[in-house]
Amino acid sequence: MFYREAGDFKTSYPDDSQTFPIRFDRLGYYAVLLLGFVVLPFVLNDYWTNAVFIPFLIYAIAALGLNILVGYCGQLSLGTGGFMAVGAYACYKLTTAFPDINIVFHILGAGIITAGVGLLFGLPSLRIKGFYLAVATLAAQFFLVWLFNRVPWFYNYSASGQISMPERTVFGIAVTGAQVAPWAGYMVCLVFVVVLAWMARNLTRGATGRKWMAIRDMDIAAEIIGVNPLRAKLTAFAVSSFYVGIAGALFFSVYLGAVEVGEAFGIEKSFAVLFMIIIGGLGSIFGSFAGAAFMVVLPVLIKLVLVDSWGWPTDLAAHIRLMIVGALIIIFLIAEPHGMAQLWRVTKDKLRLWPFPH
């Protein structure tokens, strides 16, 4: 009834090809932005920011990045944790070497450095495909973690091998370190998420994204119609690593404040982000967000209900939580193999006809 194209007349090409052609969607999008930028910063407390929203936003960036590589370009990668580590350590080295430069530029710089590293590890993708590429990126994962553990220069020769984030400010307001107001860290992450998601959306529906998708669907056919596989694959690796690097830098600087590479950026992280995009939906911007929300918010919610509300023993709740999340993943994949994004698409199609389906 409300959710429909009818009556919403497009009179120009940009109007016609916009991201949200349906007014209801568009309004919803603006409402979410308004909620995120204007309402949430005032209502969030420490707990909801640090335990739910900041990790959600950061994982959303990482999932966006991996989705570009796996979902759009079809190059399977298990190196996400390692690339996040590159982002984190690059951010740490940059900010300790140049403390006077704004942290935002360091985070961007960390993204660019990670893009370079990703490019390097993307080179084998020109020769190998599928599972074999997954193994090559797995090597990147282990090599990078080993490197940051092994070479003291990366952690400034600290006794424990940990890197910890000093206080940094944006417009005079602390965004890293201990004295951060909940809204400040949240806002930094939110701005990065919105800009990067907007960029990802426009990259993937433009020529670059179409080349990636052509490579994904059939690389030989793509080559025949004039897509350069070298450029398409390497740009996908670079852009994807840029996103993942920024996620790693934020993860270290804004979220945790101190990390240990083996624990924070281990192979589990690579799998977690991969699960996010599989559950959320491969090749979908919305899917990246949905998957990140599923993997970050659900465990916290289960814990809140089981332990804090029902008073169950913590170990029982931790085990049950694993089982619930695991079962939900399986159910999801059986019920909707294309992820939550597909579920959302189906819902939208149904909504168009609601309440009078034929």
Added chain:
Amino acid sequence: MKLKLATLALATGLMGGVLTAAPAMADLVFPSLSYRTGPYAANGIPFADGYADYMTLLNERDGGIGGEKVKLLECETGYNTEKGVECYESTKGSGALVYQPLSTGITYQLIPKASADGIPMLTSGYGRTSAADGKVFKWIFNFPANYWDGASIMVKYLLSQNNDSLKGKKIALVYHNSAYGKEPIRTLQELEKMYGFKLSLIPVDHPGQEQKSQWLQIRRDKPDYVLMWGWGVMNPVAIQEAANIRFPMDHFIGIWWSGSENDVKPVGAKADGYKALNFNGVGDDFPVYGDLKKYVYDAGKAAGAGDQKGTVLYNRGLYAAFLVTQAAKLAQQDTGKPQITPADMRDALEKLDISDKVMADAGMAGFGATFKVSCANHGGPGEAKVNQWDAKAGKWKVVTDWITSDKKVIDPLIEEDAAAYAKENNITPRADCN
């Protein structure tokens, strides 16, 4: 649409339930960031049980501390820093008095957060060693001993075994490749220069279930002694591998986190003679156990499965609870109020005086070293005993008296590291203490 409304209603309902479930502010709240799941659970469970049982004992026997009931807030971290942060954030608003996360990684996360929020943290025998410098780390305590003490005590013990000379000896350090395992390296390198032994470093990556290559290297190098900084599943695997290569067990010494029953029992008779440091009492031959039996075990109020009593890590949990509840008592005396704040708690921790009498009064005579905390020294005396595993009896034997670490070596290192931390984080060392 219906579905979405239903989820929305469910979500609001859940949130409502969560908000109303916040604990009453009237109790003395002690959060316990425990881990009863994951690869470190074998060591996390006894500690958490001991901590919880001591708090239960106080509630049942004494009606709490100074008339105020103790409320234990347990939160599962799985030894994972992200979950640790989540636990900290979810418990700090409920009046938490002191944090003891039992994880060096989580400690590193929480040092700046807890300092900013004004909640003290006690990391007995783990965490950041330089937190012993109270001038820089106002809110953090790590008495009675830290890793650098541990390294020094081990070397001192080895000196006593070798007629005060380690010249030309080969010592290997098998360590958990994390902040925890890397802590002692700096001190050991310093001691290497002093005593002329040769140190080799052998890292084991998390979680440490696979150590064949490390022990192959040890078999090839034939070190005279192996020291270990291990935790969780890494411990029994290392001891098993040492047994497999027939490394002499009495030349294999673990830190206090590598010396629990759960670490040696899986290896069976071959673990006989393995040594480890320890800074708390072993066994259940203390008067406090009579009370625990009467008020906790027999009343069916024991935490967990109730099968951990008397083990090394259970006792360490008791000891950790004993230290902070003593501080809470002291804070109540000083402020004259039964309800204390985290700031009162911090002041009391800084004045804590654990004498023989205090321990005897708690039914724990000789349970730990005697010490006084001061404004400048948050690290305590740095004393530990060497325990040796007797596989036949299935018991840890205490084979030495208290060994004190070499403060001449450690103090300058602590000062240097604390100064570096202060500089990095723009902290002005407190001028009000010497």
